Amino acid sequence: MNITLTNSIQKLTDQKPLTQDEFVALLEGNSPQLRDILSKEADQVRRRYFGNRIYIRGLIEFSNYCKNDCLYCGIRNSNHNVKRYRLTKEEILSCCEQGYLLGFRTFVLQSGEDPYFTDERMADIISSIHQNHPDSAITLSLGEHSKDSYELFFKAGADRYLLRHETADEKHYHMLHPDSMSYKNRMQCLKNLKDLGYQTGCGFMVGSPFQTIEMLASDLLFIQEFKPHMIGIGPFISHTDTPFSDKENGTLEDTLLLISILRLMQPTLLLPATTALGTISPNGRELGILAGANVVMPNLSPVAIRKQYSLYDNKICTGDESAQCIQCMKQRMEKIHFTIVIDRGDCPSL
Numbered sequence: 001m002n003i004t005l006t007n008s009i010q011k012l013t014d015q016k017p018l019t020q021d022e023f024v025a026l027l028e029g030n031s032p033q034l035r036d037i038l039s040k041e042a043d044q045v046r047r048r049y050f051g052n053r054i055y056i057r058g059l060i061e062f063s064n065y066c067k068n069d070c071l072y073c074g075i076r077n078s079n080h081n082v083k084r085y086r087l088t089k090e091e092i093l094s095c096c097e098q099g100y101l102l103g104f105r106t107f108v109l110q111s112g113e114d115p116y117f118t119d120e121r122m123a124d125i126i127s128s129i130h131q132n133h134p135d136s137a138i139t140l141s142l143g144e145h146s147k148d149s150y151e152l153f154f155k156a157g158a159d160r161y162l163l164r165h166e167t168a169d170e171k172h173y174h175m176l177h178p179d180s181m182s183y184k185n186r187m188q189c190l191k192n193l194k195d196l197g198y199q200t201g202c203g204f205m206v207g208s209p210f211q212t213i214e215m216l217a218s219d220l221l222f223i224q225e226f227k228p229h230m231i232g233i234g235p236f237i238s239h240t241d242t243p244f245s246d247k248e249n250g251t252l253e254d255t256l257l258l259i260s261i262l263r264l265m266q267p268t269l270l271l272p273a274t275t276a277l278g279t280i281s282p283n284g285r286e287l288g289i290l291a292g293a294n295v296v297m298p299n300l301s302p303v304a305i306r307k308q309y310s311l312y313d314n315k316i317c318t319g320d321e322s323a324q325c326i327q328c329m330k331q332r333m334e335k336i337h338f339t340i341v342i343d344r345g346d347c348p349s350l
């Protein structure tokens with residue numbers, strides 16, 4: 001290992017801030033040996049705060065209508081091959097009810113940017129979930145909205161918000177999104193969410209088209225400064241009906257290295273082993289946990305519509321009932337000596 005790489009590992013494990021070049025050195029140095037070193041360190045750091053406890057989040061993908069046209073995403077507005085659906089308020093509440101009985105204490109409401117769900121409709125759904133399950137946390141993942149809307153949702157009872165920044169490189173942002181979308185607005189949204197008091201999550205796809213190591217290093221620099229409570233990362237996976245249908249997928253190895261780096265940068269981070277990671281490799285989520293992740297997000301959406309929330313090809317867990325999903329996840333975690341807990345799973349540094 002060269003000297004810059006050795007120094008970068010040392011700084012990371014000492015929890016000192018790294019420079020762009022030091023992040024580049026880590027990413028360029030990706031090898032089985034480096035992943036081994038960093039995952040062991042990340043595992044230790046994670047155990048200090050979380051032991052072998054894994055938090056679960058019940059994911060409810062309640063609408064695949066989207067006004068946006070992100071070039072990578074299977075539910076982009078101009079994909080006319082996708083059958084659109086939206087769940088009713090009653091259906092959403094029933095997913096939560098079922099989830100609660102299965103031991104979930106966080107519900108994640110995710111959707112495309114669907115104008116049908118006005119602020120009033122959203123606030124009504126959020127406050128109903130909050131009333132029905134006062135001991136549970138509500139996470140939103142609804143894309144970009146005004147600060148006033150975010151505030152309304154927060155007052156209605158939402159606790160957390162996931163909004164992946166997608167890339168911290170403005171030029172790259174515009175290669176992944178149509179001209180109608182703006183990097184500055186996405187970043188402003190993240191800042192607004194944090195200012196309002198949300199436990200805030202950003203994140204990016206690993207191996208997205210045109211991404212370079214320098215861009216990934218910029219993502220890490222941004223995260224180092226922004227200090228989110230949660231980070232969602234997963235490999236980019238191409239979707240047949242998008243302009244990126246022929247682009248290469250991100251890799252398991254790059255994602256695992258990044259998970260360990262993120263854990264070491266922020267020991268108390270809520271960091272999921274994502275469905276996309278489980279999609280590119282049969283035991284991807286287990287490997288993600290072993291690399292430093294501490295959250296999994298089983299699907300609570302009704303089975304009838306699951307296949308239609310197709311962000312990318314071959315998405316896993318689209319055929320199983322929620323009860324089967326959580327059972328399968330429990331077994332997967334037990335096999336690697338971790339345990340799923342019935343807990344809201346808030347960020348311990350709050």
Ligand code: SAH
Nearest residue numbers: 072073111112142143164235236237311312
């Ligand atoms: N509309 C919401 C939710 C988006 S879907 C929002 O804008 O935040 C959640 C995440 O899935 C996205 O942020 C993106 O990073 C990821 N995603 C979308 N298409 C993908 C693909 N083809 N491969 C991997 N991840 C993808």
